[in-house]
Amino acid sequence: MAIIPARPYRARDKAKAEVGVQVVQRWVVAALRKRKFFSLGEVNQAIAELLARLNQRPFRKREGSRATLFAQLDQPALKPLPATRYQFGQWKTARVNIDYHVEVERHYYSVPYALVHQQVDVHLTGETLEVLHRGVRVASHARSYETAKATTLTEHMPKAHQKYVGRTPSRLIEDAQRTGPCTGQLVEAILAAKRHPEMGYRSCLGILRLAKTYPAERMEAAAQRALRARAYNCQSMESILKNQLDRLPPASAPPVQPVLDHGNIRGADYFDSPPETEPPVIQ
Numbered sequence: 001m002a003i004i005p006a007r008p009y010r011a012r013d014k015a016k017a018e019v020g021v022q023v024v025q026r027w028v029v030a031a032l033r034k035r036k037f038f039s040l041g042e043v044n045q046a047i048a049e050l051l052a053r054l055n056q057r058p059f060r061k062r063e064g065s066r067a068t069l070f071a072q073l074d075q076p077a078l079k080p081l082p083a084t085r086y087q088f089g090q091w092k093t094a095r096v097n098i099d100y101h102v103e104v105e106r107h108y109y110s111v112p113y114a115l116v117h118q119q120v121d122v123h124l125t126g127e128t129l130e131v132l133h134r135g136v137r138v139a140s141h142a143r144s145y146e147t148a149k150a151t152t153l154t155e156h157m158p159k160a161h162q163k164y165v166g167r168t169p170s171r172l173i174e175d176a177q178r179t180g181p182c183t184g185q186l187v188e189a190i191l192a193a194k195r196h197p198e199m200g201y202r203s204c205l206g207i208l209r210l211a212k213t214y215p216a217e218r219m220e221a222a223a224q225r226a227l228r229a230r231a232y233n234c235q236s237m238e239s240i241l242k243n244q245l246d247r248l249p250p251a252s253a254p255p256v257q258p259v260l261d262h263g264n265i266r267g268a269d270y271f272d273s274p275p276e277t278e279p280p281v282i283q
Helices: 011-032 040-055 066-077 169-177 181-193 197-213 216-229 234-242
Strands: 090-095 101-104 107-110 119-124 128-133 136-142
Touching: 011 040, 040 066, 090 101, 101 119, 107 136, 169 181, 169 197, 181 197, 181 216, 197 216, 197 234, 216 234
Parallel strands: none
Antiparallel strands: 090 119, 101 107, 119 128, 128 136
16 A cells, blocks of 8 residues: 655545545434444444445446445455554664663663664564664564563673573572671662662672671671661672771761750740840830
8 A cells, every 4th residue: 555645735636535535424424423322333333334335326427336346446456464463663763871771661672782882773563672783683572561671682691791690689689698687688789779680790799709708797797887888889898898897896876965054045945935024115
């Protein structure tokens, strides 16, 4: 099918289409204007009956009807319908982030890591998403409507990241909790602080490696100090343990300043109390 728009200021270009609407309004819509329907199927059935009658109605100035012309001209040229239904597609441009993902409608899709910082074209349908770079398709994903989530393929990752594929956030937290509850809380905080949990795997695995070197008591004390300082990374934990900051007593709250009691300080009650003497009356 080809769409040929009517030319501007050429009213006769769309005369056939306009008169077709007029004929349907007169022979279908007008005939049903006083009837009441209680379901969409009932309306469609009534329209189908009147439409068949309209198509079989003989022409006035030529032989045949709309139905006979359709059988002679249009029906022999028709082709079978496609095996799959037509899907509406959209095109967008996106830039690959440093984590080799592109953001499309608040969801993140992976592309080959070699395309970091490159601009790509994204083709969206209701079910699929395709990423093209310079006219060549480089990634294809099933469409996801989850916000702030990531769809990642293993083959898109660098070799250094692929070894973390077997790890999951829940497994990392469970492994850290074997050292102690504070270590588990620190690993959970590291994963929650990242836009993608995978971006925090390296720090979490580093903390688990530290647990094999230092005793659990020191790991727990260091994790407590890191949580108080909001230092959600492996480097901070390693620095605390290396400098033995975990052996120091926790920082205490600053001392509360005592309330001063002085004759010149009137306090809040002074403003609520009535004046001791009446003000002089000026006559």
